[in-house]
Amino acid sequence: MENFLPPTSYDYLTVHKVSGAELTEASDVVAAEEPLEIRLGFGPSGQREHRTLAITMRTPGHDMELAAGFLLTEGIIHGREQLAGIRYCPDVTKEEEKENVVRAELAEDVDVAMPRLERHFYTSSSCGVCGKTSIDAVHASACPVLPTNGPYLDPAVLHELPARQRAAQALFEQTGGLHAAALFSAQGELRLLREDVGRHNALDKVIGAALLQEWLPLHDSVLLVSGRASFELVQKAAVAGIPVLAAVGAPSSLAVQAAKDFGMTLCGFVRQGRYNVYCGEWRLRPNQPSRV
Template sequence: METFLPPTSYDYLTVHKVTGAELTEASDVVAAEEPLEIRLGFGAAGQREHRTLAITMRTPGHDMELAAGFLLTEGIIQRREQLAGIRYCPDVTKEEERENVVRAELAEHVDVSMPRLERHFYTSSSCGVCGKTSIDAVHAAACPVLPTNGPYVSPTVIHELPARQRAAQALFEQTGGLHAAALFSPEGELLLLREDVGRHNALDKVIGAALLQEWLPLHRTILLVSGRASFELVQKAAVAGIPVLAAVGAPSSLAVQAARDFGMTLCGFVRQGRYNVYCGEWRLQARPE
């Protein structure tokens, strides 16, 4: 697991702390939030087009993984070989754009849906990509079928995940202001963790890292997210082939419906030695003989 944190992932500020009626000056660390523009290059040699695909507010760091995960979970690509490369855009004109603009180049043979690109996918760190109004639309994007033969997970493993995730959150320990998404094995071993000010960005970074390492589909993993479980997080997990999603917070009604339709195991309120299982409880039972 990568632990290096870019210096731009956090900022030092002077704050005033209040204890009772006493006001004192102190130094504090806050999570950085900056815009990332994702540009897309596509087309045959000599006829390449470049367009802005998305602008999202994120915590700097793991930007290539974020872009790769976004391309996969939004249906632009389906496999690692469709991605020719990702790099920071070299032809930006403003200093503040340096390392805040990435360009993903698709392989020449990849067919790009122009109507999908024209949506321009403007996102924010708080709500992710908006506008999905039905689960049918996600199914239409060739979402992979989740395995029906496991993995089988001991119910006690789920209890242990939040503490293991928190222990690996180096940036959260400094700032207290970040979401995390973490992949675990069915036995509870931490495989991969990413942090970001946005829940959706943290998950896209995890999925992007797995895509770039050619781990997909993630059929033998558990995903833990630090906040609530929304429809978009369930959708992104399903696209990556993740069969078990656990959340520290509550799921939405549409998240439960989507997880049930996808055949996913969904757990919520995973904290303080308890949790609820909203669907797919069969994966938390003993392996059948």
């Protein structure tokens, strides 16, 4: 599985560029955005049900990883063994649905109480998953316990991550319109990177890729996200067992509270050789070899 090569998910458009009073016609590149419907197959053999679980606006590409990460971070599954397979749905009838509908088949023994779901999930590229209203609800979804003996990081390592992330963002360089989530080792080695119009989708793609490669829990990893750090991103990182979350932008107050409750190290404004540590500062030790 290729960890860095992005899909060619962009479109060429003719635009008019304005410089001062001069108007000229030019070609421009924009990030693609299309709906992805995630369908779920579950139940014992001979009594399988297939239901639509979620619709998300995403950048096409790495769709199976996105679906796998979504199922894990929303508590539908708790491990790779509960996922029998994911594929594009073969029985769609509309042209616009081709490669925009995926079906995840769960193992026969996975209990899915669809009637108890308050409503279908709906995600968008701007707001992420709606419906998580309290930290207690996330704790109840069986998040892994984060390690309390590391990993220990040299604070200087975090300074280097934004540049390494940006260097690997091929689609951002093409379009300027995508978020990124990047998974690093405690020594700063880039392991996974995914881009998407939605920051939550980018993270689900990273977590889904790690799940499918059987890397979970990610106790030895550092996550860097573009933009701000929201409560949902902290929650998703905690489900994957990620102990350190760094963001180029600011965290929200609920993100900080959730990170404290999970025992996570949360850093914000990681750019231009500086950053703030909002909690979990004990993992930052100058010249300290990392260990877990």
